[in-house]
Amino acid sequence: MPKDHDLSEAELAVLRVLWDHGPQTVREVMERLHERGRRVAYTTVLTFLSRLEQKGVAASDKDGTAYVYRSKVSRQSVTRSRVRTLLDQLYDGAAAPMVVHLIESERFSEDEIAQLRRLIKDLDA
Amino acid sequence: MPKDHDLSEAELAVLRVLWDHGPQTVREVMERLHERGRRVAYTTVLTFLSRLEQKGVAASDKDGTAYVYRSKVSRQSVTRSRVRTLLDQLYDGAAAPMVVHLIESERFSEDEIAQLRRLIKDLDA
DNA sequence: GGCATCCTACTACAACTGTCGTAGCCTGTC
DNA sequence: GACAGGCTACGACAGTTGTAGTAGGATGCC
Numbered sequence: 001m002p003k004d005h006d007l008s009e010a011e012l013a014v015l016r017v018l019w020d021h022g023p024q025t026v027r028e029v030m031e032r033l034h035e036r037g038r039r040v041a042y043t044t045v046l047t048f049l050s051r052l053e054q055k056g057v058a059a060s061d062k063d064g065t066a067y068v069y070r071s072k073v074s075r076q077s078v079t080r081s082r083v084r085t086l087l088d089q090l091y092d093g094a095a096a097p098m099v100v101h102l103i104e105s106e107r108f109s110e111d112e113i114a115q116l117r118r119l120i121k122d123l124d125a
Numbered sequence: 126m127p128k129d130h131d132l133s134e135a136e137l138a139v140l141r142v143l144w145d146h147g148p149q150t151v152r153e154v155m156e157r158l159h160e161r162g163r164r165v166a167y168t169t170v171l172t173f174l175s176r177l178e179q180k181g182v183a184a185s186d187k188d189g190t191a192y193v194y195r196s197k198v199s200r201q202s203v204t205r206s207r208v209r210t211l212l213d214q215l216y217d218g219a220a221a222p223m224v225v226h227l228i229e230s231e232r233f234s235e236d237e238i239a240q241l242r243r244l245i246k247d248l249d250a
Numbered sequence: 251g252g253c254a255t256c257c258t259a260c261t262a263c264a265a266c267t268g269t270c271g272t273a274g275c276c277t278g279t280c
Numbered sequence: 281g282a283c284a285g286g287c288t289a290c291g292a293c294a295g296t297t298g299t300a301g302t303a304g305g306a307t308g309c310c
Contacts, residue, residue, distance in 0.1 A: 009214065012214055013214070016214075075215075078215075079215050079226060080226075080230060082211060082214075082215065083211070083215075083223070083226065083227065086207060086208070086211055089134065089137055089138075089141075089207075090200075090203075090204050090207065095227050095231035095232075095233070096231075096233055096234075096237040096240070096241070098208070098227060099224055099227050099228065099241060100240065100241070100244065101204060101205075101208065102208065102220050102223060102224050102227075103224065103241070103244045103245065103248070104244070105205060106220035106221075107220075108220070108221055108248065109221075112221040113245070113248050115221070115225065116221070116224060116225070116228075116245055116248075117245050119225060119228045119229070120228065120238070120241055120242050120245050123228070123233065123238050123241075
């Protein structure tokens with residue numbers, strides 16, 4: 001059992017940088033966060049990366065003078081666990097009401113609609 | 126703007142009791158939570174209800190000796206904001222990938238599938 | 251009218267979160 | 281070989297969250 005990942009919002013934002021751009025140094029991660037509008041200090045990023053490592057969801061390898069951090073968990077698995085949590089909190093775990101909610105309250109492009117239609121079609125196949 | 130409700134997990138659990146069973150006293154809310162397997166002390170429930178009131182999402186009216194608490198926000202609106210937050214955190218705000226994820230990873234009953242099919246059909250109408 | 255109850259108000263407190271600052275260690279460059 | 285600049289290690293600190301204890305007022309029952 002991969003243990004339920006329990007990540008805070010800010011930690012998740014850092015992890016996303018690793019997913020989106022691969023292994024990186026603290027400085028690089030900080031720059032990515034800045035690009036995304038998150039104005040955090042260098043040491044703050046370092047703190048988050050350390051905490052992620054402590055929680056077992058990231059790891060680091062020394063490269064010369066600096067450490068390069070990388071994610072140890074897939075975006076898929078974290079997504080799964082977070083969606084599940086939300087489902088439990090709001091709909092007692094049922095997925096359908098959430099899908100209904102999303103379809104009713106969000107806008108989709110032509111392509112997305114086509115994709116969804118295809119998925120639904122295959123559902124009971 | 127109804128201000129972004131920022132509720133913690135335990136606070137949400139308490140709010141759900143109000144949604145599911147209508148206005149209630151502290152003691153009643155506590156009993157509902159116990160039924161749901163949440164073993165919390167009376168004063169703990171009181172604390173949460175007070176915090177919910179402070180945050181403006183619940184209100185109380187004195188009934189004889191005790192206060193009766195009620196929710197001031199709809200389940201719909203809280204759901205909307207939480208789903209939105211999750212979407213932002215995981216998919217940069219896009220809803221389609223979440224729908225895809227749900228459809229691919231969860232199981233649905235015949236009825237649910239029929240309902241989804243209907244919804245999708247009407248999408249671009 | 252005194253005691254057991256029940257209710258609220260207030261306080262507490264540890265863990266977790268979001269943010270950094272400072273100290274001290276390398277290392278490349280004159 | 282001394283200094284500037286980058287890097288990590290640690291500590292700090294206020295705010296939030298989860299959980300509850302205690303004190304003191306009101307009330308119903310004998």
